[in-house]
Structure formats: C-alpha cells, structure tokens
Amino acid sequence: MSGAFRTASGGRIDRTQPILFGFDGRAMTGFRGDTLASALLANGVHLVGRSFKYHRPRGIVAAGSEEPNALVTVDRGGGRLTPNLRATQLELRRDLKATSQNRFPSLDFDIGAVNNLFSPLFSAGFYYKTFMWPASFWKHVYEPLIRSAAGLGRAPTEPDPDRYLHRYAHCDVLVIGAGPAGLAAALAAAETGARVILCDEQSEPGGSLLAETEARIEGRPAAEWAAGVARALAGQDRVTVLPRTTAFGWFPDNLIGLAERVTDHQDRPDPRLPRERLWQVRAREVVIAAGAIERPLVFPGNDRPGVMLADAGRIYANRYGVRVGDRAVIATAGDSGYRAALALLGAGATIAAIADLREDPAGAAVEAARQAGIAIRPGTAIAGSRGGHRVTEASLRRIGGSDRVERLDCDVLLMSGGFTPAVHMFSQSRGRLRFDAALQAFLPGKSAARERSAGACNGRFDLEGCLDEGFTAGAAAAKAAGCGSPRTRRFARAGAVPAPGGFLGAVPGTGKGKAFVDFQNDVTAKDLQLATREGFRSIEHVKRYTTTGMATDQGKTSNMNALAIVAGALDRPIPEVGLTTFRMPYTPVTFGTIAGASRGMLFDPLRHTPIHDWASEHGAVFEDVGNWKRARYFPRSGEDMHQAVARECTAVRMAAGMFDASTLGKIEVVGPDAATFLERMYTNAWARLAPGRLRYGLMLNEAGFIMDDGVIARLAPDRFHVTTTTGGAPGVLNHMEDYLQTEFTDLKVWLTSITEQYAVIAVQGPRAREIIAPLVEGIDLSPAAMPHMSVQTGQICGVATRLFRVSFTGELGFEINVPADHGRAVWEAVLQAGAAYGIVPYGTEAMHVLRAEKGYIIVGQETDGTVTPADAGLDWAIGKAKKDFVGKRSLSRPDIVAPGRKQLVGLLTHSPQEVLEEGAQLVADPHAEIPMRMIGHVTSSYHSAALGRSIALALVADGRSLLGQTLYVPMPDRMIAVTLVAPVFYDQEGRRLDG
Amino acid sequence: MLLIPCPHCGARPENEFRNAGEAHIARPAEADDAAWADYLYMRTNPKGVFIERWRHIHGCGRFFNCVRHTVTDRIIATYKAGDPRPSLDVLRAWSEHAR
Amino acid sequence: MADPAAARVHPLAVLGAGSMPGAGATLRALPPACRISLRADPQVAAAIAAAIGLPLPEAMCRANVLGARAALRLGPDEWLLIGPEAAGESLARVAMAVPGPASVVDVSHRSTALEIAGPRAVAVLGAFCALDLDAAAFPVGMCTRTLLGKAEIVLWRSAAECFRIEVWRSFAPYVWNCLEEGRLEFFI
Numbered sequence A: 001m002s003g004a005f006r007t008a009s010g011g012r013i014d015r016t017q018p019i020l021f022g023f024d025g026r027a028m029t030g031f032r033g034d035t036l037a038s039a040l041l042a043n044g045v046h047l048v049g050r051s052f053k054y055h056r057p058r059g060i061v062a063a064g065s066e067e068p069n070a071l072v073t074v075d076r077g078g079g080r081l082t083p084n085l086r087a088t089q090l091e092l093r094r095d096l097k098a099t100s101q102n103r104f105p106s107l108d109f110d111i112g113a114v115n116n117l118f119s120p121l122f123s124a125g126f127y128y129k130t131f132m133w134p135a136s137f138w139k140h141v142y143e144p145l146i147r148s149a150a151g152l153g154r155a156p157t158e159p160d161p162d163r164y165l166h167r168y169a170h171c172d173v174l175v176i177g178a179g180p181a182g183l184a185a186a187l188a189a190a191e192t193g194a195r196v197i198l199c200d201e202q203s204e205p206g207g208s209l210l211a212e213t214e215a216r217i218e219g220r221p222a223a224e225w226a227a228g229v230a231r232a233l234a235g236q237d238r239v240t241v242l243p244r245t246t247a248f249g250w251f252p253d254n255l256i257g258l259a260e261r262v263t264d265h266q267d268r269p270d271p272r273l274p275r276e277r278l279w280q281v282r283a284r285e286v287v288i289a290a291g292a293i294e295r296p297l298v299f300p301g302n303d304r305p306g307v308m309l310a311d312a313g314r315i316y317a318n319r320y321g322v323r324v325g326d327r328a329v330i331a332t333a334g335d336s337g338y339r340a341a342l343a344l345l346g347a348g349a350t351i352a353a354i355a356d357l358r359e360d361p362a363g364a365a366v367e368a369a370r371q372a373g374i375a376i377r378p379g380t381a382i383a384g385s386r387g388g389h390r391v392t393e394a395s396l397r398r399i400g401g402s403d404r405v406e407r408l409d410c411d412v413l414l415m416s417g418g419f420t421p422a423v424h425m426f427s428q429s430r431g432r433l434r435f436d437a438a439l440q441a442f443l444p445g446k447s448a449a450r451e452r453s454a455g456a457c458n459g460r461f462d463l464e465g466c467l468d469e470g471f472t473a474g475a476a477a478a479k480a481a482g483c484g485s486p487r488t489r490r491f492a493r494a495g496a497v498p499a500p501g502g503f504l505g506a507v508p509g510t511g512k513g514k515a516f517v518d519f520q521n522d523v524t525a526k527d528l529q530l531a532t533r534e535g536f537r538s539i540e541h542v543k544r545y546t547t548t549g550m551a552t553d554q555g556k557t558s559n560m561n562a563l564a565i566v567a568g569a570l571d572r573p574i575p576e577v578g579l580t581t582f583r584m585p586y587t588p589v590t591f592g593t594i595a596g597a598s599r600g601m602l603f604d605p606l607r608h609t610p611i612h613d614w615a616s617e618h619g620a621v622f623e624d625v626g627n628w629k630r631a632r633y634f635p636r637s638g639e640d641m642h643q644a645v646a647r648e649c650t651a652v653r654m655a656a657g658m659f660d661a662s663t664l665g666k667i668e669v670v671g672p673d674a675a676t677f678l679e680r681m682y683t684n685a686w687a688r689l690a691p692g693r694l695r696y697g698l699m700l701n702e703a704g705f706i707m708d709d710g711v712i713a714r715l716a717p718d719r720f721h722v723t724t725t726t727g728g729a730p731g732v733l734n735h736m737e738d739y740l741q742t743e744f745t746d747l748k749v750w751l752t753s754i755t756e757q758y759a760v761i762a763v764q765g766p767r768a769r770e771i772i773a774p775l776v777e778g779i780d781l782s783p784a785a786m787p788h789m790s791v792q793t794g795q796i797c798g799v800a801t802r803l804f805r806v807s808f809t810g811e812l813g814f815e816i817n818v819p820a821d822h823g824r825a826v827w828e829a830v831l832q833a834g835a836a837y838g839i840v841p842y843g844t845e846a847m848h849v850l851r852a853e854k855g856y857i858i859v860g861q862e863t864d865g866t867v868t869p870a871d872a873g874l875d876w877a878i879g880k881a882k883k884d885f886v887g888k889r890s891l892s893r894p895d896i897v898a899p900g901r902k903q904l905v906g907l908l909t910h911s912p913q914e915v916l917e918e919g920a921q922l923v924a925d926p927h928a929e930i931p932m933r934m935i936g937h938v939t940s941s942y943h944s945a946a947l948g949r950s951i952a953l954a955l956v957a958d959g960r961s962l963l964g965q966t967l968y969v970p971m972p973d974r975m976i977a978v979t980l981v982a983p984v985f986y987d988q989e990g991r992r993l994d995g
Numbered sequence B: 001m002l003l004i005p006c007p008h009c010g011a012r013p014e015n016e017f018r019n020a021g022e023a024h025i026a027r028p029a030e031a032d033d034a035a036w037a038d039y040l041y042m043r044t045n046p047k048g049v050f051i052e053r054w055r056h057i058h059g060c061g062r063f064f065n066c067v068r069h070t071v072t073d074r075i076i077a078t079y080k081a082g083d084p085r086p087s088l089d090v091l092r093a094w095s096e097h098a099r
Numbered sequence C: 001m002a003d004p005a006a007a008r009v010h011p012l013a014v015l016g017a018g019s020m021p022g023a024g025a026t027l028r029a030l031p032p033a034c035r036i037s038l039r040a041d042p043q044v045a046a047a048i049a050a051a052i053g054l055p056l057p058e059a060m061c062r063a064n065v066l067g068a069r070a071a072l073r074l075g076p077d078e079w080l081l082i083g084p085e086a087a088g089e090s091l092a093r094v095a096m097a098v099p100g101p102a103s104v105v106d107v108s109h110r111s112t113a114l115e116i117a118g119p120r121a122v123a124v125l126g127a128f129c130a131l132d133l134d135a136a137a138f139p140v141g142m143c144t145r146t147l148l149g150k151a152e153i154v155l156w157r158s159a160a161e162c163f164r165i166e167v168w169r170s171f172a173p174y175v176w177n178c179l180e181e182g183r184l185e186f187f188i
C-alpha cells in the first residue's frame, strides 16, 4: 500500500504507521520516517520539478540537503506557504501537501519547456547578452518577461501565522554534524564536563551511519550505536543535542547561526511551540564534522529524472527501504557505485552494469560486487542517457576506445564522481583551504577562527578514521576551551572500508548534448567552456557570468566539477584557479527564522506615557515620534483634524489648554561642577543663573550646527534639571557623556536620565494660574514670586512636583513635573479644576501651530544639521563672553560667517487661506528658466486660528535682508506668491506670557 | 556580532555597545581654520590596525578605546579612555598577530 | 475623584490580570520601590555606604543585599540603590547628607521591576538576551545593564533560578510581552 518500490523489510521507517500525503494533488502513502523524496520514490515518482532556466524535467538526485532539483512548495493552510523546500529533507507527516515548482500549467506538460528549444539564447551570460538593446525594451519587454519567468518558487502573499523564536546560547564546544566524527567529538568533549551543543540537519543523529547496514561500532550495528550515543549525550545536563538543526552561518568571534526546524515534521504541532528557532551560539571552540557530498558525473543527459547520485540510491535502499528503480546502470569513479549496486541488489533491483572510470578497479567493494555476479565494465565512461520524463537507456563507452557505445536499458542511472568534503562552514569561518592532490579535493588548511574539522569534511573517509579523528578533535576542543581532557577511547569497529577515489570535471569523451554541472542553476559544461573562451579567467567571474554555484545551492554538488572544467579550459592547475567563496546560508533560512519574535507587538518597543491611556480613552489620534506614541489631537465628534486643532489652539489662546509633555527628554545634572559643565555643553551662560530660575539652552555639535535645545532649570547650585527634545534625548545624553568622559574629565558632575521619572503636564493659557492654584501647596504662584522662567518645588494634588513656569505657546504657562505613577491622576485633577475655565487637552499638532505662531523653532524641523544659531536667529542665546563651548570655534569658520547662508524667516501667502507645503522650495523669479535657482525652503506651515490665515516658517538665503519682498513657491500647476516677514506672527511684544 | 571586551565589565556582545569613531583625536585648544577642519572632519581610515572608541552604552556606560584590525575585524585589545595610546612597536606587533 | 496622591498607575497596569503561572518560569510584576541612582568616585561612595549602613559592592556588576535593601554596582562610579518604597525617602536623605562630590537622584518612578523565576528562567531570557546566563558566567549576585530584545534592562540574578529585571517604565510592557512569548513553549 505504500508504494510498489518499497522493499519488504529494512530501513528506519516505521511500517506500522502509514501516512497519507499529496503531491501535485495526487494522493500517495508513505511511512513515518520517510522524507517526501523517499516516499515519492517508493511510489515510483522521480519527476518532481522543472529546471530553472530550460524547464527541463528533473528528478530527485540526492538524499540530503545537497539536493539541487527536488524543490517543492508546501502549503500547511491558513497562509502557511513555504516554497523551495528540499523534498529530501522534508519529513513526511499526516496530510502533507506539496507541489512542484517552475512549471506551468503542469509538471508533465510545461510551456516554459520551449526555452529548452531556444537554449542557444540561454547560454553563459545570457542575461547580459540578450537583454541589452534597445534600451526601451528593458522596461517594457525584458524586465516583465524575466520577472514573470524567473525565481525559484513563489513567495507567499499572506501574513505568516506561525510563531518563530530566537535563542542565544553559549557553549565550550559546538559540534556541527552528528555523524560518526561529530558523535565521537561530542562524546569526548562531554566527558570533560564541557558545555556541548551537538547539532545536525537531519531528523535524527547518526549521519552516514543511518544508512549503514554492515559496519558495527563497539559491538553494535552502527545506526544503533549512534542512537545510543545520542541518547546518552542528550541525557547529560551540560549537553544539548539539536536534530533538524542546520548550522548555516559563521559570524565573528565564533558566533554560529543554527536554524532549527521545530514543528514542520509534526502532524499537529502545538501552537505554543515556535515553528522554527534561530540559535545564535557563541562557542569557545567548534568542531566541524559536516561530512562530504557526493559529486555527480558530468555527461550529456545527466539531468534526466532517474539519474541519481549513487550514494543516494544506497541511502534510499538502506535507510528508507526504497528501491529507486528495478533496473540500474551504475557509472562510478570509485567504490561508492559498488556499495550502491550491492544495496540495490539487496533491495530487489537488477544491476545492468557498473561502468567504472578506473582501469583496474579493486578492493573489497569491487570484489563483493563481482561475487554477487554484477557485470563490471572497467575503464568505461557513461556517454549519455535517453528518456523523456524518466531515464530509459544509458550508453557506455570504453575510454580511449572506438566511438562504439553500449546501450543498456534501465529505469535508474546511478552516478558517483567521488566525494567533496563539505568545507562550507570552515570556509565561512575565513579559514584558508588547501588543495589535496592525492584526494583531488580542497581541505581545511590554516584556521582563522577557533575551530577544527574532523571526519569526511577533513578528508577522512573511513569509518575508523572518522571516529578517531572526531574523538581527538572533541578532546582537543574541550582542552582549548579550558575543560580538561577525556580518557582515551578507541572505537572498536568492524565492517567494510570504502576506498576513496573520484573524478572531477566532465567525463572523458563528453561531446554533444547538455552535460549539466549545476542542476539548480541550469549551467552546463559548455557554458563554462564558453565563458573561458570569452575571456573570463577568475573563477569568481565565471561564477557570476554563468551563475554556477550561486543562489540557494551554493555549489554543493557542482563547485568542484565546475572548477575542474574551467581549470581544464584554461590549462591551469586547479589550486591556481581557486575556489569561489562559500556564502551563508549553507541551506536557505526562512525570513521567519531570522525575524524571530520581532513582529507585530514585539517588533519594536512601543513607548506610552503615563497619560497615554487617558488620551486613548478620550479619543486621541496618536502619532509616532521615535518609539513614542504621542496624542496628536483630540477630535470631538464630527471634527476633522483641522477643526480639532483650530479649537484646541483657540482654547489655549482664550482660556487654557493642557498638553502631555512627558516624552521630553530630561537629564538631572548634579555635582559641584554642574554649571561649568553646562557652560561647555550649551551656548548659553549658566554660571550666574540663580537657583529657582530657568533658561533656554541651545546645544551645538562641534561643527557649530544646532543639535538640540530645551529649557534648563537650576534647582540648586549643584543641581540642574535639563530638558531635551523628545527625539534627541538619548543622543544628547550620549553627547554629554562623551565630552564628560573623554574631554572634560576634570569635572565632578554626573548625568542621570530622568525622562521617565516624571510625567510632565503643560498647562498653557491666560487662565493657567487660576486653574492650578487650588491644587498647589507650598508654592507661591504670584508673578512676583514665580515669574516667567522660574521653577519651584512643592506639592500638587498632594504629590511632590517640580513646577516650571515656562511657555512654548507664548501664553502664560506652567509645566507640572510629577513622579510618573501619579501622572494620570494629576492630569485628571487639573482637567477637572480647569473645566470651569474651559480648559481642553491639546495634542502635538496644536502645540506645533502655537509655537510656530510665536516663531519658536523645533530642532529637526527648522533645523537639519546644517543650521547655525545665527541662521536660526538665535544669536541671542550665545554667551558672548564665554571662552569656550562645544561648537564655538566652528562659529567663526569661513563657511559659517560667509554671506548667502539660509536664514529663518516667516512667510505670508498673498492669498491668506493658502497653506504651503512643508518642504516646498522658494524662488525669486517666477519666470526664470527651469531649472530655477532655489533660494530657500518651507520648514513649517499651518493654518493659524488666532490669525485667521496661514503662516509658514522658511529658511531663505540672506532671508533677513529680504523682509517685505515677494518670493514664489513653484507648484506643479501654479506659482504661489509669498511675502517674507519676521518669524514671529503673534504677540510680538510677548505681553501674553504674563497672562 | 562581535564579542567586545569592555575594560570594566569583561567580554560582552556587540549589541550592548555603540561605536564612537576614531580614538586619540585631541580637541585642540587653539586651531587655525585648516587645523580645525582637520579636527572636525579628517580621519585616518586605515586598512589594518585601527584605534577606535566604543561606548558600553547598554552596560556600564563608559567610553573606552579599542584596537581593531579593519581587515579581519579582530579586536586586539581594549583599554580605558584616558589611558595612553599604545606605542608604534606594540601596534606593529599586534598588526602581525591579527592579520 | 480619588486622591491623586493615592491613585497611582503601575506601568504594567495596561496588561491587566498578569501572567499565568507556569511550571517552567513564573513571571510577575514587583511592587513599587524606592530607587536611587548614586554616582560618585568609589572612595566617596564607600563613605556614603558606611553612613547609610548599606555596604556597596566593590566588584563591578555585583549586588549587595542587606535586608530589604540592595545596592547594584552598574558602572565604575554608578550604583543603583533599591529599597522598599516606605524607606525610600530616608535613604535619599541619608545619602544626600554625606559630604563629598556625588550625585544622588531619585529614579523610583523611572523604572519598574519584573521577576522571572523557575528552572526555565534562563531559557526564557535566552530567547531575547545575548548574555551567557550559565551559573558560572552569571552567578547569583551578578547584575548588569544589558539588552532584552530591543529594550535596555538591568538584569540581576537574585537567586539561582530567579532574576529581577529593572526596566524603564515605557519599555516594561514590551519586556513583559517578550518574556511571555518566551515562556509559552514551556507550558507544554
């Protein structure tokens, strides 16, 4: 019931648990323990996708993460759509629904396959050559065409409903890969008491041992031994074993990124589990035991469905109980083909022949095949294949012989070019690779990080060597991490030892037809040769020109063959041509894994003031200011923003308004040198400011440009309460700390952020004093005792307060600072006390209008990092007698004192109801040729209820000398005439400050 | 994410720190326009050993100096703000070591 | 209307009922406290410590506890003093009475405190905090400013399986929600 190609027994699948699944809408059955690939193969399905460029039919090639072809999309329902999953890694679960990719309308009949007929167009560099001319074609023809045809799979369009989580972890020894070398390394390290993390991309630890049928370790079958070791390790306190976890990236200082697939294999995952988890592991030492990847042979037609890697054929038979075909032809360059042949024979297949590139194959595996009666063709190359959606015939040719080929019927063609050590992670760690001539492979050379490689990724291919090298590496890593040494341990081992051997490049005699090197990117041997003929010499350039080894595959199966072909074409030795850089991720990582919990509510902290909830309950419309939510205006029913803001402004001018100013930055500056420090940090003079008084402070950066401003209260000779802009708060504190710690180190003064200690309620308007008077205790509010720009401490509503008399509206005003927990209660008390006077809450929009009417700047709106105090008309804030302050020296730089700088002015539109656009440019001559000379721009623009017309602030070149003149604001459909005026529109004498 | 040894707190992950540009640039008490412009804007930007300032902003809050190799990104040493700049010989030796 | 001095709003009030207890790690909001940011050179600080009868930790990133009061050394010249709210005023007064240059600032309302405790507390914190919280690397009594997700916190291991988190009040709901997200899987 679970497929005609399932063996009667054997494998690590659970035959008591059949699982129904769907592929391209077709229902099939597999077993628990299957991958999608093994289950499809058990059902006789090899064709699983179309290729990227030519839309050629493609089948399953591999049994692991190196699979280049079998990429599928899985829909788990409810927006849970994941493209580009490798069928070879996808564990079968109940109701798994997968679809093939790169095909339209169906896998069997694909319109894009016509690309195959036009393949000369798609040769190396086809993007660069084909889509060049004429220019107008790019936008309207080429780009839409490429965009619709290109890409692997399709991105999901719905929000991802799954949860993802990160985990930072630290260990003494991280072991990457849980094959024989990795398990031995973890055993050694764990024995010393080291903190160990062992990760492996497969569903269970064991690596190559999971497909082992003969070898025994320490008296037990290899797979059983692996399971036992993994269990024992996982049971230890200081060891973490992570299956389904891919080490995908190596970051500085031994920070390794691991992607754990937590729930995708489960039938009904608990929603409290994250779907995937990103581990960021800081490892003192790393043991890389990543194994090796079998190479395909490069021959014409090597991409037909049914053409597979030999070891994959063996793994499907031994681990999954699947016969990948009934009649196999095997083309090999080493022992792997023989081991596969024996495994397939055992699974019930017929072996038509083994074609071995070697002239005199020998050794245990060859002997065993001979004993089993398998026909062996030494010195024979695979010359080609035939078949439509499945291979039906393989042709063999004697190397160095005639052109005569032997044609053999088959339904599966297994190939092995030998094994390539998986040096990806070593290479990512910036270690230098060395070329091993005997193995014809790149191996880890000089280390750059604290790591060591062991086992097949280090060129050790025999089981005994892997175990010993792994154990030694694990022990050395633990020792290097300062954890002592384990007892020595020898792993008694019995069973066959495969001989290495391999072949790089296109097999001899490869002539016509497409011999693929990179299946995923559809790159052939001829493409690579063409690139070298066209002058490409660097392997990095060839890679980009042909796209070989790019994208999600990162050249796992293709790199070495590509390199050998290029080296051959250039007639240079392989190490001279070099290897392309391996980039992360080793296999694709989902955006969800990378984002982790940083979505929605947890994307960024959302900062609320102590009065936020009141505002929210009273219908405030909020705006984002940095991470803060600030109430922008408080519309009453039926009001739009314009009406609400006009009403709020009018109330402040006529009676009183209250405003939540809690987000203003606040810094308590304390110490005997506090005044001296402020003298140096602000342009103003502070030494003689009396305790109990406030002063406007202007902060420059060292280049002389306005950085921040705010009101500063002197509470005591050695204590100041500094306020900053909302957005500038962290930057101002950092700037102050910088100078305090590294320039003015002689000063005894300390800075403490008190932004969040206080809720700040601004009460502004002619009735402000009357409103708060009954609430205040211990403070004399009379104008004599508490004039404009003064501060007193006392109580309001029974709560300790720092009460400022200050105005950012031009009206009589107070700012009530109270400990934040009490903010809301005091706010409500003031509101209640002010009800009789017509007090209204107002938001940031009205605040902006009110201050603009008075010409008060907002740093970041009137300034942009290039505005000096003189530009902004703030010369008066500079302590002329001061010897030094940050930015002072720059104020006499030639550029700063030169004429022609933009200066702050007011604008009045000739038509009073016209509200200019902020950011609009100003020109002198409306009839000038385009491009016109722009001499200024609008920084703030509002409708002013108090004036019954629009007002604007602008920065204009030499603006103060142009007052009274008319300038123009060019808009797409018209010119707006404006008159330049002084930037104070309301109560120019400042009489209203006293109520 | 680098592991940065704060001279006060020990090795901490990079996200607790903020870079603050080249170190040992003295603020001149007196400077002509050219010298002042140099102080404001000119930095060495070397390929190799570089001394820069970091602040352990989400830790102890201290600014400190850090010797880093700009090619390998390896941090060679850190020391407190105000401590003297390492000698050329020392830097040369560190440079060899970190390459 | 209630007396404003009595009507207080806890920074985490917006979250309502609070956290579901769980076997892996329990999360709770701690009551208001008196918090003093003490800044001084170590010699002056030591004198202050003697005067207020709360010995200051001499090592960086360590906390001293005396009864209900604690002193956390967060920087070379920075200590955070935490005590019960009722004792707060006297603590501040005593500290301010000490001669020598120093900065004593009331930051009681700047922060709020959470506690995460239980066998999985380290794992929950590890979902958002990049520090090594192994008992050897972050022993009981260690405290430091650090990041939890994108929020700055003070993390203090007050017992083997118990961490106190001090966080600026506007970041508290974010930190709370992060920890709740991290706890979720340990309910299984």
Ligand SMILES: [Zn+2]
Pocket (backbone or CB within 6 Å): B006, B007, B008, B009, B010, B056, B059, B060, B061, B062
């Ligand atoms: Zn530090």
